[in-house]
Amino acid sequence: MGKRVLxxxxxxxxxxxxxxxxxxxxxxxxxxxxxxxxxxxxxxxPPDMVILDVMLPGRSGFDILRxxxxxxxxxxxxxxMLTARGQAKDRELAMxxxxxxxMTKPFSNREFRDHVREVLGE
Amino acid sequence: MGNFPNSGAPQLGTxxxxxxxxxxxxxxxxxxxxxxSPSYLNLIEHNRRRIAPELxxxxxAALNVSAVAMSAPLDQALVERVLAFANLVETGPSPEMGPxxxxxxxxxxASRFPGWAGLIAAQADRxxxxxxxxQELSDRMAxxxxxxxxxxxxxxxxxxxxxxxxxxxxxxxxxxDWQQRFHKNLHADAIRLADSSDALMxxxxxxxxxxxxxxxxxxAEDILFDMGYHFPDLEGPKADVDAVLxxxxxxxDVKELLRSYLTQYAADAKALPLSAFxxxxxxxxxxxxxxxxxxxxxxxTVLRRLAALSPMEGHPPMALIQTDASGTLHVSxxxxxxxxxxxxxxxxxxxxxxxxxxxxxxxxxxxxxGTPESRVLCVAVCEQTNPALHQTPRLRAMMWxxxxxxxxxxxxxxxxPSCRICPRPSCDAxxxxxxxxxxxxP
Numbered sequence: 328m329g330k331r332v333l334x335x336x337x338x339x340x341x342x343x344x345x346x347x348x349x350x351x352x353x354x355x356x357x358x359x360x361x362x363x364x365x366x367x368x369x370x371x372x373p374p375d376m377v378i379l380d381v382m383l384p385g386r387s388g389f390d391i392l393r394x395x396x397x398x399x400x401x402x403x404x405x406x407x408m409l410t411a412r413g414q415a416k417d418r419e420l421a422m423x424x425x426x427x428x429x430m431t432k433p434f435s436n437r438e439f440r441d442h443v444r445e446v447l448g449e
Numbered sequence: 450m451g452n453f454p455n456s457g458a459p460q461l462g463t464x465x466x467x468x469x470x471x472x473x474x475x476x477x478x479x480x481x482x483x484x485x486s487p488s489y490l491n492l493i494e495h496n497r498r499r500i501a502p503e504l505x506x507x508x509x510a511a512l513n514v515s516a517v518a519m520s521a522p523l524d525q526a527l528v529e530r531v532l533a534f535a536n537l538v539e540t541g542p543s544p545e546m547g548p549x550x551x552x553x554x555x556x557x558x559a560s561r562f563p564g565w566a567g568l569i570a571a572q573a574d575r576x577x578x579x580x581x582x583x584q585e586l587s588d589r590m591a592x593x594x595x596x597x598x599x600x601x602x603x604x605x606x607x608x609x610x611x612x613x614x615x616x617x618x619x620x621x622x623x624x625x626d627w628q629q630r631f632h633k634n635l636h637a638d639a640i641r642l643a644d645s646s647d648a649l650m651x652x653x654x655x656x657x658x659x660x661x662x663x664x665x666x667x668x669a670e671d672i673l674f675d676m677g678y679h680f681p682d683l684e685g686p687k688a689d690v691d692a693v694l695x696x697x698x699x700x701x702d703v704k705e706l707l708r709s710y711l712t713q714y715a716a717d718a719k720a721l722p723l724s725a726f727x728x729x730x731x732x733x734x735x736x737x738x739x740x741x742x743x744x745x746x747x748x749x750t751v752l753r754r755l756a757a758l759s760p761m762e763g764h765p766p767m768a769l770i771q772t773d774a775s776g777t778l779h780v781s782x783x784x785x786x787x788x789x790x791x792x793x794x795x796x797x798x799x800x801x802x803x804x805x806x807x808x809x810x811x812x813x814x815x816x817x818x819g820t821p822e823s824r825v826l827c828v829a830v831c832e833q834t835n836p837a838l839h840q841t842p843r844l845r846a847m848m849w850x851x852x853x854x855x856x857x858x859x860x861x862x863x864x865x866p867s868c869r870i871c872p873r874p875s876c877d878a879x880x881x882x883x884x885x886x887x888x889x890x891p
Contacts, residue, residue, distance in 0.1 A: 338605050338608070338609060340609035340613065340634040340637065340638055341605065341608055341609045341612065343613075343630070343631075343634060344609060344612035344613045344616060344631075344634070345612065347616060347627070347631075348612065348616065382601060411600070411601050411604035411605060411608070432604050432605070432607070432608040433604065433607045433608035433610075433611040433612075434608070434611070434612075435611065435615065436612055436615045436616065436619075437615075439612075
């Protein structure tokens with residue numbers, strides 16, 4: 328069984344495409360669409376890595392990232408953030424809050440896969 | 450020949466010299482033609498001697514020009530507009546600008562080349578309006594939730610399409626079920642992208658005639674600007690707002706905004722008839738407090754009336770800005786060279802402070818960025834328009850501005866147009882970084 332990746336994203340077709348790409352690379356992909364309950368999902372089934380969208384229903388990805396870093400058990404959990412907003416201030420905020428990497432949408436699948444491996448240290 | 454006053458044409462000597470040079474005449478030649486010494490003519494041409502009406506007639510005849518045209522008063526309003534523009538463009542370093550404008554020669558420019566001066570002033574006004582529109586659109590892009598959601602839709606659809614298309618394109622061994630599934634997703638996202646792009650374009654779309662207002666308020670302000678903020682047909686006992694509006698072909702919502710403005714204008718004109726008000730304003734150097742005291746009119750009426758005085762009649766440039774508790778600015782009259790963003794203006798403008806003290810006017814000298822900085826006198830007052838005790842107060846504030854006032858002792862507040870385009874790097878009221886600060890360095 329490959330490494331567990333939790334994809335926190337609310338766009339169904341994006342979820343399907345990313346899940347397919349990562350599964351084909353040997354990862355076990357779990358998904359969650361709601362920002363409000365994302366932390367519960369992380370605690371219930373701790374992943375090896377989180378791919379976290381910024382614009383989520385309920386809570387923003389930045390707030391979830393903050394919670395991940397404040398909790399002892401997830402303080403070092405690798406996180407790759409995804410956003411539709413490519414402004415420098417969003418990138419800076421993500422890195423300041425402790426994201427391991429940051430990608431702006433739309434992105435190529437190759438680039439995405441490279442970043443996932445990089446974040447996992449592979 | 451007629452009695453032509455000389456006092457309204459301070460650059461008359463310059464015009465004489467210009468006309469003489471155009472005719473190819475030497476000073477001695479012209480002086481002899483009109484019976485004065487060349488040295489006296491030289492003093493006249495350098496504006497060091499006034500010209501008696503009879504001598505002006507003789508000079509005009511000798512130069513084969515109209516004495517009336519030569520002695521027309523300098524357009525002071527035009528001079529102010531050109532000077533304001535020169536101050537505004539000197540805000541930051543600009544290698545492409547070349548030498549600084551010779552501001553001490555502005556009277557010469559307006560006198561000798563009124564067409565060019567008018568063109569500069571018109572471009573200055575256009576630049577002011579365009580910059581205000583850019584600021585408004587920028588604010589809209591940054592803070593409009595509908596626009597933000599629309600953009601998000603476009604990007605989300607594009608992301609899904611890109612990933613899905615890449616899967617289909619890169620994997621020949623893809624299972625048929627997956628192929629069908631991804632093709633279905635691609636189709637759905639393509640439609641979504643088309644719809645969201647269309648919605649976005651409709652939202653941002655501008656009519657075909659080029660530069661137009663972004664809202665009815667903006668359109669109404671543009672019309673008032675084009676009409677010079679002065680309505681002779683509303684001055685006097687036969688003021689007819691409907692007749693004025695009939696001549697303006699605009700949408701109903703714009704017309705209603707104009708009706709509101711013009712109705713107030715007519716009421717103010719009735720309360721403070723123009724001729725007497727003009728004379729009094731000149732006599733008290735346009736001091737709103739003195740005018741309010743002498744006319745017993747409310748300060749707000751006096752401020753609106755001052756703003757209605759036309760620079761074409763020799764009055765100094767004045768502006769009027771209005772707002773309510775939302776802080777959104779409405780420009781009732783522009784001040785040349787000063788940008789008023791509709792939202793997100795400099796918080797140090799006295800109009801905002803007046804919202805916190807209804808009924809207590811604020812009088813404040815301010816300086817605007819430029820080289821040199823320009824000084825403006827502001828008088829701001831806020832009124833509560835609903836007397837009811839158990840309602841949220843309806844506040845309406847206005848700020849009158851007088852360009853280049855006589856300096857007075859006391860604190861002068863350095864302000865800007867808005868944080869985003871203000872070059873003051875160390876302002877403690879700064880709300881966001883400025884695109885101008887990097888131009889002028891740390």
